[in-house]
Amino acid sequence: xxxxxxxxxxxxxxxxxxxxxxxxxxxxxxxxxxxxxxxxxxxxxxxxxxxxxxxxxxxxxxxxxxxxxxxxxxxxxxxxxxxxxxxxxxxxxxxxxxxxxxxxxxxxxxxxxxxxxxxxxxxxxxxxxxxxxxxxxxxxxxxxxxxxxxxxxxxxxxxxxxxxxxxxxxxxxxxxxxxxxxxxxxxxxxxxxxxxxxxxxxxxxxxxxxxxxxxxxxxxxxxxxxx
Amino acid sequence: xxxxxxxxxxxxxxxxxxxxxxxxxxxxxxxxxxxxxxxxxxxxxxxxxxxxxxxxxxxxxxxxxxxxxxxxxxxxxxxxxxxxxxxxxxxxxxxxxxxxxxxxxxxxxxxxxxxxxxxxxxxxxxxxxxxxxxxxxxxxxxxxxxxxxxxxxxxxxxxxxxxxxxxxxxxxxxxxxxxxxxxxxxxxxxxxxxxxxxxxxxxxxxxxxxxxxxxxxxxxxxxxxxxxxxxxxxxxxxxxxxxxxxxxxxxxxxxxxxxxxxxxxxxxxxxxxxxxxxxxxxxxxxxxxxxxxxxxxxxxxxxxxxxxxxxxxxxxxxxxxxxxxxxxxxxxxxxxxxxxxxxxxxxxxxxxxxxxxxxxxxxxxxxxxxxxxxxxxxxxxxxxxxxxxxxxxxxxxxxxxxxxxxxxxxxxx
Numbered sequence: 344x345x346x347x348x349x350x351x352x353x354x355x356x357x358x359x360x361x362x363x364x365x366x367x368x369x370x371x372x373x374x375x376x377x378x379x380x381x382x383x384x385x386x387x388x389x390x391x392x393x394x395x396x397x398x399x400x401x402x403x404x405x406x407x408x409x410x411x412x413x414x415x416x417x418x419x420x421x422x423x424x425x426x427x428x429x430x431x432x433x434x435x436x437x438x439x440x441x442x443x444x445x446x447x448x449x450x451x452x453x454x455x456x457x458x459x460x461x462x463x464x465x466x467x468x469x470x471x472x473x474x475x476x477x478x479x480x481x482x483x484x485x486x487x488x489x490x491x492x493x494x495x496x497x498x499x500x501x502x503x504x505x506x507x508x509x510x511x512x513x514x515x516x517x518x519x520x521x522x523x524x525x526x527x528x529x530x531x532x533x534x535x536x537x538x539x540x541x542x543x544x545x546x547x548x549x550x551x552x553x554x555x556x557x558x559x560x561x562x563x564x565x566x567x568x569x570x
Numbered sequence: 571x572x573x574x575x576x577x578x579x580x581x582x583x584x585x586x587x588x589x590x591x592x593x594x595x596x597x598x599x600x601x602x603x604x605x606x607x608x609x610x611x612x613x614x615x616x617x618x619x620x621x622x623x624x625x626x627x628x629x630x631x632x633x634x635x636x637x638x639x640x641x642x643x644x645x646x647x648x649x650x651x652x653x654x655x656x657x658x659x660x661x662x663x664x665x666x667x668x669x670x671x672x673x674x675x676x677x678x679x680x681x682x683x684x685x686x687x688x689x690x691x692x693x694x695x696x697x698x699x700x701x702x703x704x705x706x707x708x709x710x711x712x713x714x715x716x717x718x719x720x721x722x723x724x725x726x727x728x729x730x731x732x733x734x735x736x737x738x739x740x741x742x743x744x745x746x747x748x749x750x751x752x753x754x755x756x757x758x759x760x761x762x763x764x765x766x767x768x769x770x771x772x773x774x775x776x777x778x779x780x781x782x783x784x785x786x787x788x789x790x791x792x793x794x795x796x797x798x799x800x801x802x803x804x805x806x807x808x809x810x811x812x813x814x815x816x817x818x819x820x821x822x823x824x825x826x827x828x829x830x831x832x833x834x835x836x837x838x839x840x841x842x843x844x845x846x847x848x849x850x851x852x853x854x855x856x857x858x859x860x861x862x863x864x865x866x867x868x869x870x871x872x873x874x875x876x877x878x879x880x881x882x883x884x885x886x887x888x889x890x891x892x893x894x895x896x897x898x899x900x901x902x903x904x905x906x907x908x909x910x911x912x913x914x915x916x917x918x919x920x921x922x923x924x925x926x927x928x929x930x931x932x933x934x935x936x937x938x939x940x941x942x943x944x945x946x947x948x949x950x951x952x953x954x955x956x957x958x959x960x961x962x963x964x965x966x967x968x969x970x971x972x973x974x975x976x977x978x979x980x981x982x983x
Contacts, residue, residue, distance in 0.1 A: 427897020455897040457573045
């Protein structure tokens with residue numbers, strides 16, 4: 344069984360009297376352990392697709408199956424739980440809690456998962472060590488470089504052992520060198536068998552993935568392995 | 571349950587963090603709550619200190635004794651109401667005597683009236699000028715729990731022969747006769763001379779009260795005039811029987827004073843309990859009024875809390891988006907913001923309770939010379955009201971926060 348199965352997914356918004364069709368019937372499957380890049384120009388429906396994959400949004404019609412769960416029929420609380428357990432987000436702007444230390448930031452998903460205090464601390468420290476930040480536990484985001492912040496975000500995304508890591512322009516706010524570092528980290532994660540989905544509009548970022556899905560006008564334009 | 575407690579602990583920790591980041595704003599916000607709680611606690615503590623003191627004084631009668639007199643024990647109403655009591659006929663000596671004869675159902679009846687206030691002198695010294703000269707009967711000593719420690723008690727024969735004898739309270743005897751016994755000596759009240767036949771001691775609670783010199787009530791009436799309000803003191807044989815005895819005494823005195831059936835008593839029958847109750851009914855209105863005013867202050871504070879929480883929610887839209895993306899349910903966000911409002915209120919509340927108690931006790935101890943009081947019940951009520959304010963005024967901002975769209979709020983700049 345596939346990890347992700349989208350079948351004829353449509354998503355439209357009511358903008359005043361007009362209806363905007365962001366997705367017009369997307370079907371695709373992603374297997375466990377794949378490293379996929381989703382590309383497309385702005386307005387292509389790429390962000391909507393990512394929000395759907397990340398269970399932040401529900402499709403207007405169609406079927407979305409994630410790890411055997413029918414996401415389309417879930418209510419708000421169930422979606423929150425799925426996000427907590429199955430999905431790790433990495434954002435372009437890092438989206439860390441500015442006033443909390445790296446450790447607190449990484450602990451956050453565990454708090455909502457109901458993990459106890461000491462266990463939580465242990466797991467979070469291990470996750471930060473995995474991304475090479477064992478010596479930055481008590482630093483706040485504004486005391487760290489962009490690359491370090493993004494690594495905290497990756498540690499936070501992975502701390503609950505999710506089924507997929509969903510990254511939205513993960514290198515967009517980083518210089519080339521630190522961007523390359525993050526991509527290397529992603530490569531390592533993929534090699535360890537994690538499922539990665541990277542949404543980007545940079546060709547050279549997408550090239551790191553094993554498979555590129557191009558979206559255009561709310562439809563999958565092409566879906567091919569990277570050669 | 572365990573999970574809920576863990577969540578609560580996390581929420582409190584997050585709330586403290588959020589409050590600490592905006593110190594000035596938080597302080598200004600909780601100032602409102604502080605003032606509200608401060609005024610409640612200040613008033614209640616002051617009232618409690620006064621109440622304790624008055625109850626102690628009213629309670630000095632003991633649980634077996636009650637008093638029949640013209641005026642009520644405590645009255646705080648307007649002048650019209652007071653005139654009703656003033657217009658009553660005095661309880662005359664003849665009526666009191668008649669009552670004493672008919673009151674065979676109780677072991678002791680004493681009559682007492684105050685005749686003169688002034689300075690008592692002996693060969694050696696003089697008392698402060700606030701000494702009270704009381705006319706009494708032998709029963710007065712029993713009903714007041716005055717114990718003879720030297721000399722002899724007042725006798726019926728003293729009353730019959732209207733002798734110029736007197737008994738002194740222990741403190742007065744010590745002042746007038748610092749070396750040696752007072753018994754057998756003579757004292758003077760405005761050139762009228764009395765021979766001291768005994769010294770009596772009062773209950774420990776009357777320490778520091780004005781000095782007393784007691785003479786036979788008949789002698790006093792002859793000398794100072796017969797138009798006096800007499801207070802009748804009655805002692806029941808057992809505390810359990812005091813209500814019956816009070817009821818019977820009412821009947822007897824109504825008959826003596828010829829009060830028509832159906833008309834209310836034209837005198838007051840007061841026990842310690844009933845006086846305390848009377849005092850409480852009188853002060854109840856005052857306490858409720860003040861509590862109400864303080865509640866209005868808390869209401870205003872609550873609006874301030876709500877305002878700040880709404881600002882806080884808008885400011886932290888992105889944080890809310892992050893939390894939602896990471897797996898926070900609406901309920902989690904709701905809890906977080908309500909807890910934050912409660913914590914804010916409670917900090918203000920605790921400060922208000924502490925300051926209120928300190929302020930009121932400073933007032934009570936230094937200005938009113940009363941023992942301090944710590945009304946724990948009101949502290950608890952005050953803090954409970956704070957939590958309520960937090961919940962009520964934190965709910966709408968929390969609801970707003972919980973229902974933000976996660977996608978929108980992640981994009982919020």
